[in-house]
Amino acid sequence: MYALIAEISRWAIPVILLLVPLAAMIRGVKVFEAFVRGAETGFSTAIKTIPYLVAMMVSINIFRASGAMEVLVKLISPLLNTIGFPAELLPHAVMRPLSGGAALGIATDIIAAHGPDSFLGRLVSTMQGTSDTTFYVLTLYFGSVGIYRYRYAIYSGLAADITTLLASVYIVNALYGK
Amino acid sequence: MVNLIWLGMIVFGILAAAANGNIEAVTTAALEGAGNAVKTSLALIAVITFWLGIMKLAEEAGIITLLARLIAPAMRFLFPSVPGNHPAMGAIIMNVSANILGLGNAATPMGLIAMQEMQKLNRGDPRAATDAMCTFLALNTSCITIIPSTIIGIRVMHGSAAPTEVVGTTIFATACGMTVAIVADRLFRIIFSRPGRN
Numbered sequence: 001m002y003a004l005i006a007e008i009s010r011w012a013i014p015v016i017l018l019l020v021p022l023a024a025m026i027r028g029v030k031v032f033e034a035f036v037r038g039a040e041t042g043f044s045t046a047i048k049t050i051p052y053l054v055a056m057m058v059s060i061n062i063f064r065a066s067g068a069m070e071v072l073v074k075l076i077s078p079l080l081n082t083i084g085f086p087a088e089l090l091p092h093a094v095m096r097p098l099s100g101g102a103a104l105g106i107a108t109d110i111i112a113a114h115g116p117d118s119f120l121g122r123l124v125s126t127m128q129g130t131s132d133t134t135f136y137v138l139t140l141y142f143g144s145v146g147i148y149r150y151r152y153a154i155y156s157g158l159a160a161d162i163t164t165l166l167a168s169v170y171i172v173n174a175l176y177g178k
Numbered sequence: 179m180v181n182l183i184w185l186g187m188i189v190f191g192i193l194a195a196a197a198n199g200n201i202e203a204v205t206t207a208a209l210e211g212a213g214n215a216v217k218t219s220l221a222l223i224a225v226i227t228f229w230l231g232i233m234k235l236a237e238e239a240g241i242i243t244l245l246a247r248l249i250a251p252a253m254r255f256l257f258p259s260v261p262g263n264h265p266a267m268g269a270i271i272m273n274v275s276a277n278i279l280g281l282g283n284a285a286t287p288m289g290l291i292a293m294q295e296m297q298k299l300n301r302g303d304p305r306a307a308t309d310a311m312c313t314f315l316a317l318n319t320s321c322i323t324i325i326p327s328t329i330i331g332i333r334v335m336h337g338s339a340a341p342t343e344v345v346g347t348t349i350f351a352t353a354c355g356m357t358v359a360i361v362a363d364r365l366f367r368i369i370f371s372r373p374g375r376n
Contacts (some may be wrong), residue, residue: 006325009279020232024239031235038234042227045218045290053215055184061211063187065203066195082246097319108332116338122347125333129326129348131355134319135183137289140218141315144290145297149306149370152366153315160320160364164355171350 052143242268266295
């Protein structure tokens with residue numbers, strides 16, 4: 001199963017790159033011209049995200065580098081202890097929605113220190129793989145179309161993040177619990 | 179909410195740095211964050227331009243409409259405000275497929291294309307998210323990953339006996355997160371509903 005999906009992932013883009021232009025050609029599309037017309041707005045779309053990303057990443061970076069994150073971790077760790085969540089992984093859980101790179105760094109440290117096949121190693125691997133950098137995705141996607149009123153998007157995103165975290169703890173405990 | 183979180187992180191960050199006697203870290207961190215943001219946006223230019231070109235070809239060849247028609251029932255349920263034959267549908271489908279396959283650098287440009295198309299359907303305040311956008315982001319932030327390739331790579335690097343063993347736990351946790359994302363999105367849509375919005 002895993003090998004099959006891995007194979008599909010490997011072939012997906014080359015196959016798309018072959019089939020899409022061929023199909024367009026057969027349908028009478030002037031392929032080169034159409035590609036260029038479509039690609040025209042790529043630069044402006046990417047550049048438009050700069051102010052949104054700068055705002056968000058400055059704030060996240062200050063929060064992380066100042067030691068405020070450790071304070072937050074200390075504040076919520078008693079709460080998480082009651083559900084069987086190991087304190088060692090709390091920095092990862094807090095960092096995951098804020099900074100993809102920082103979370104990956106923490107996950108790598110834990111895997112290196114405790115081993116990839118330890119309980120902590122498995123749990124942090126699951127936590128890293130299951131959810132995305134919610135704040136980055138929201139800022140980037142909304143920023144690219146000039147939206148800054150997110151309405152309820154943050155609530156549903158965070159609700160999903162908390163659920164994935166609890167589900168990761170539950171399933172890894174159930175399968176590989178100490 | 180965004181305003182509060184944003185300000186909160188800065189204010190608590192600066193207070194914590196002052197308490198730790200580490201105030202100069204704030205300036206470095208702020209500039210470093212700005213630098214990383216610009217680097218991220220610049221790196222996006224290439225992938226977005228490339229995928230916009232391919233998407234245009236797919237659109238003119240009629241592939242997007244075809245794809246949209248194939249999984250129309252699920253999409254109609256999730257995105258009732260997006261017309262079935264609209265290019266937004268095609269981009270949403272491509273983005274979700276790329277996410278499932280773990281093709282991160284194709285998923286993001288597709289997602290941004292989908293956002294642009296959904297913005298064209300925005301009949302309300304152009305500065306405020308539409309219902310369809312909120313649903314789309316709920317799907318994306320809880321993204322259905324089948325193969326978490328980065329973390330599998332790190333497990334291999336550290337000599338795991340079964341590096342892909344986390345695939346099963348990942349799918350389970352992701353499915354739970356997705357379900358809650360979709361349900362929460364529906365509930366919030368009702369609570370936050372404003373007439374005349376998409």
